[in-house]
Amino acid sequence: MKGRAEGETRTVPGHPALTRILRQHIRDEQLKPGDLLFQGESGGILAGSVIRRAWRGARKAVLPPHVFESPTGRRVYDNRHTRLTKWLNDGIPPAQVAEWAGNSVAVLLATYARCVDGQLPDLKRRLEAAGDLPEAPGAG
Structure with missing residues (x-):
């Protein structure tokens, strides 16, 4: 993260339901500290284009057309x-x-x-x- 030292972390609250989903993902994938939460095909950082396509698809699936076409939540x-x-x-x-x-x-x-x-x-x-x-x- 910009402006932070290597290995520096901070605690940020998350919605309990989303936290449960993330913790289950970590267990399912047997992730260890330092592992990437979501990995690209070769195990590295997930490509921005993949994230953008997934986000666009998720928005389209759940939002009414007029909200999907608006700027609301257009970028992750x-x-x-x-x-x-x-x-x-x-x-x-x-x-x-x-x-x-x-x-x-x-x-x-x-x-x-x-x-x-x-x-x-x-x-x-x-x-x-x-x-x-x-x-x-x-x-x-």
């Missing part, structure tokens, strides 16, 4: 943007999202701050629940 990498945006919109603190994404908070917010939506009503409720402001000195 779009899933990263969707996930980071969802985490931010779900109220996960930007520092945590940045850590999971392998970005700095500054890079994360420069890219995704305008994508955060729908939190204003909750933020207003939280401000109200925080209580009244203290009396100013000398007031009253």
Whole structure:
């Protein structure tokens, strides 16, 4: 991964159902630490063209035609943007999202701050629940 030292890893949460599928794949293939999760024909890195064809086929199989033809999820990498945006919109603190994404908070917010939506009503409720402001000195 760009910007990371050889062998450096980070923990990123995954959906439990997808995690079960990946763990089963690892068991079925008897993969060991350091093995590629998905290998190309000769055992090396899977070709980008293969990944793109598989992704296009999967999208076509499950999406209505108007969504398939839209830019939504057109590239595999779009899933990263969707996930980071969802985490931010779900109220996960930007520092945590940045850590999971392998970005700095500054890079994360420069890219995704305008994508955060729908939190204003909750933020207003939280401000109200925080209580009244203290009396100013000398007031009253």
